[in-house]
Amino acid sequence: MSSRHVTFDEQPEQPEAGPSNSYVASAGAGPSIHPDRLALNQIPVGGDQPKKPKNKSEAQKNREKKKLKKRRKLEQAKKASTPKTNKKEWKPDPVLEALQKSTNTTSSPKDKKKGFNSDDDTEDEDENEDDDVKIGKDEEAKQVESEKEKRKREKREKREKRERKEKRRAERESKKTKSIQADGDLPEDANGNEDKDKDENGDEIMDVQDNVDDDEKLNGEDQEDREKSKSESPPPLEAFPIPTSVPEPAPEILAKQGLPLGLENAKFIDQNLRININDLKIISNKPKFRKLNRKRKDTEGEVENEDVNVDMDTDEPIYTDQGISERMRLRLKESGVKDFFAVQAAILPELLSLRLIPFKYDKLNDYLISAPTGSGKTLTYSIPIIEILKNRITTKLRALIVLPTRDLVVQVRETLEFLSKGTGLNIGSVTGQHSFTQEQSQLIADMETPLLGGSSKLDILIATPGRLIDHLASTPNFTLQHLRFLVIDEADRLLNQSFQNWLSQVLSYINPPDPPKQLPEGFKVQPWDKIAPAWMEPLGLVDRCKDWCDPIPVICQKLLFSATLTRDPSKVASLSLNQPKYYIVQSNLLKNIPYQIGEQFSFPETLIEKMLILPSNLKPLNLIHLIYHKEFELTGSTLIFTKSVESTERLLNLLTYFQDAYISSSKKFIVKGYTGELKSNERKILLNDFSNGKIDLLVCSDLIARGMDIPTVSNVISYDIPLDIRKYVHRVGRTARAGRKGTAWTLVEKQEALHFKGIMNTANHLKSIKKVKVKEDDLSDYRESYDIAMRRLKEHYGRDT
Numbered sequence: 001m002s003s004r005h006v007t008f009d010e011q012p013e014q015p016e017a018g019p020s021n022s023y024v025a026s027a028g029a030g031p032s033i034h035p036d037r038l039a040l041n042q043i044p045v046g047g048d049q050p051k052k053p054k055n056k057s058e059a060q061k062n063r064e065k066k067k068l069k070k071r072r073k074l075e076q077a078k079k080a081s082t083p084k085t086n087k088k089e090w091k092p093d094p095v096l097e098a099l100q101k102s103t104n105t106t107s108s109p110k111d112k113k114k115g116f117n118s119d120d121d122t123e124d125e126d127e128n129e130d131d132d133v134k135i136g137k138d139e140e141a142k143q144v145e146s147e148k149e150k151r152k153r154e155k156r157e158k159r160e161k162r163e164r165k166e167k168r169r170a171e172r173e174s175k176k177t178k179s180i181q182a183d184g185d186l187p188e189d190a191n192g193n194e195d196k197d198k199d200e201n202g203d204e205i206m207d208v209q210d211n212v213d214d215d216e217k218l219n220g221e222d223q224e225d226r227e228k229s230k231s232e233s234p235p236p237l238e239a240f241p242i243p244t245s246v247p248e249p250a251p252e253i254l255a256k257q258g259l260p261l262g263l264e265n266a267k268f269i270d271q272n273l274r275i276n277i278n279d280l281k282i283i284s285n286k287p288k289f290r291k292l293n294r295k296r297k298d299t300e301g302e303v304e305n306e307d308v309n310v311d312m313d314t315d316e317p318i319y320t321d322q323g324i325s326e327r328m329r330l331r332l333k334e335s336g337v338k339d340f341f342a343v344q345a346a347i348l349p350e351l352l353s354l355r356l357i358p359f360k361y362d363k364l365n366d367y368l369i370s371a372p373t374g375s376g377k378t379l380t381y382s383i384p385i386i387e388i389l390k391n392r393i394t395t396k397l398r399a400l401i402v403l404p405t406r407d408l409v410v411q412v413r414e415t416l417e418f419l420s421k422g423t424g425l426n427i428g429s430v431t432g433q434h435s436f437t438q439e440q441s442q443l444i445a446d447m448e449t450p451l452l453g454g455s456s457k458l459d460i461l462i463a464t465p466g467r468l469i470d471h472l473a474s475t476p477n478f479t480l481q482h483l484r485f486l487v488i489d490e491a492d493r494l495l496n497q498s499f500q501n502w503l504s505q506v507l508s509y510i511n512p513p514d515p516p517k518q519l520p521e522g523f524k525v526q527p528w529d530k531i532a533p534a535w536m537e538p539l540g541l542v543d544r545c546k547d548w549c550d551p552i553p554v555i556c557q558k559l560l561f562s563a564t565l566t567r568d569p570s571k572v573a574s575l576s577l578n579q580p581k582y583y584i585v586q587s588n589l590l591k592n593i594p595y596q597i598g599e600q601f602s603f604p605e606t607l608i609e610k611m612l613i614l615p616s617n618l619k620p621l622n623l624i625h626l627i628y629h630k631e632f633e634l635t636g637s638t639l640i641f642t643k644s645v646e647s648t649e650r651l652l653n654l655l656t657y658f659q660d661a662y663i664s665s666s667k668k669f670i671v672k673g674y675t676g677e678l679k680s681n682e683r684k685i686l687l688n689d690f691s692n693g694k695i696d697l698l699v700c701s702d703l704i705a706r707g708m709d710i711p712t713v714s715n716v717i718s719y720d721i722p723l724d725i726r727k728y729v730h731r732v733g734r735t736a737r738a739g740r741k742g743t744a745w746t747l748v749e750k751q752e753a754l755h756f757k758g759i760m761n762t763a764n765h766l767k768s769i770k771k772v773k774v775k776e777d778d779l780s781d782y783r784e785s786y787d788i789a790m791r792r793l794k795e796h797y798g799r800d801t
């Protein structure tokens, strides 16, 4: 812009348009005003204005105009002081500061001290001096001249400044527009009224606005940046949620982890359930059948006619509605069975509904059954085995029952032999009791000819795991491929026995070879080879049908029983169960108590449990008191459990010596000891005598704590506390069997009390055990004889006991 000469005539216009008033602030919108500038309000305005002289020189006129302008300016400044009410903090005008620097205007020391300076202030000071000092014409002319220059300079500066600011504003506007476009929103100026001010006040306001802009720029270039970043940056991310730990799953849920689906939830059977043996109903899972009259040879070889239900499609026999055979019913009645106990009533219909010849080789459900001691688990698997296998035509090994001890094998074999009388089923056992060759000859018909289907003399084999593995490894033609039943009784104990990895070995002998086996060259399958259908294909003896068909499944059904069965997933997994079903027989009273896996077991309802907490040195005397005092009614046979073979011997000796010395008692008890160190025939005789009431007290180790069924046992005494809840369950379970009454006593030394109570508490069972106290005075009767017995005992062992 070119500078033009400004005449004095033109000067009056200047207040309206000139830049000298550029620092007059508009209320509410202008920049903050320095307090010193506000002091100018002291100058009188309005009525106090000086009167104009008539003949005034141009310079005077100019001065007056200037004064007038100044007053207006002050009035406006006064108005502008209202922002104080906004409590806006005053800040030095950064534009003024910049200008001051550029024009080298010196500020007063006072202002410097205050830390601010401005062109306006300098100008005002100059003008005040104009008012105060009388000057001559020349001086006036000079002054006018300098005023002009000054004005010009100021105008130029203001123009430049305005241009700069307009440029900046234009830049800002364009940025805003961009950001608005980006936001898709309507434009909004920085102050919210920018456009309106421009229209109303034109340049002057624009200057004010410039100041505002400057303020904003210097106060708030950050603000601009912030706005920019606001419009450009993506919306803020949502804060991450505060990490919280997921609540721990309940132990019972954890315990189910890894279990097959069928085992996750057990079916509960009420311990009091009974079904008369004549009322057992078998529900067939094959409703489509027809009656067929056929001839059948009975065990004595006589031919008899019988009506059988056969499959509509295949004519395979389906045994429905029969329940149990008449022969079986008779056998059961003979052994005193009138009603089926709970476990039998619930499980027999399921197991019996699937007879020997499986329908089209359906896969059969496996079963896990937990039922209290003495509740009749042996019959639960013995009856179906006999009832189903009795219909077999040729002898193959079709049932294998695994038990942990020889004594149990003998006991179960006796039960099976009794029930299967007249069925023609062959039952045998291997326990290591006899020589290996003896057992082999009992097991196998032909050991010379290699036979793919084996050559079994037995239909049912009862075995301990160790001896079973030996035969699988070393007995020719001994095979498990035809097994229809694999029973693992006392399953929790057997699954814990890792002996030669017996379980996986047994399973590998039941399942067909995988990968398929190549038969030796020239090997001929003999017509008498009885190869299991499931094994035919893996042995390369049949081709799978052209259309897709599933391989023939193994028909072996696994049945696991125990009074303390748990679903330890690691153990259960090793069984490769097929669609397993899980049953728990328990008292109805426990119905509402959540079943904790591995922790809580059911006890016979007829069992009474008691405990004595006593000092260690009084334990033998307390035992004697229990045995001899009428109060305890220790009638019937009593089993006394100790912690070891050594303890059994020592206690047996003590009791024997005591009996010898205790003459005051008219009753003499017959006391014997039973340990694993005895020969098997000695053990058998002992157990027989004990069962028949020839022995009153049998001191023993935990060898016979599991499974042994001696109906005459009416008391069990744990002289040494059991190691864990399972041992306790099985020990006390030797009495109160099959609905009979029985009492279990536990002698707990004071220092063991906490531990023992803890064990019982974890099984939720402490409440069921009654605490009995024996006064020391009550023991005085036995003192003398006891001392004699102890002296003899010391002599016997040659050391202090």
Ligand SMILES: Nc1ncnc2c1ncn2[C@@H]1O[C@H](COP(=O)(O)OP(=O)(O)OP(=O)(O)O)[C@@H](O)[C@H]1O
Binding pocket: 335, 336, 337, 338, 339, 340, 341, 344, 371, 372, 373, 374, 375, 376, 377, 378, 379, 562, 563, 706, 707, 708, 709, 711, 733, 737, 738
């Ligand atoms: N329904 C029944 N009626 C009468 N007596 C029965 C019945 N079922 C079984 N018994 C008898 O109950 C006794 C205990 O049976 P069993 O030995 O099968 O119990 P268990 O459940 O296997 O016990 P454990 O867990 O201690 O091995 C046996 O003498 C058996 O003959």
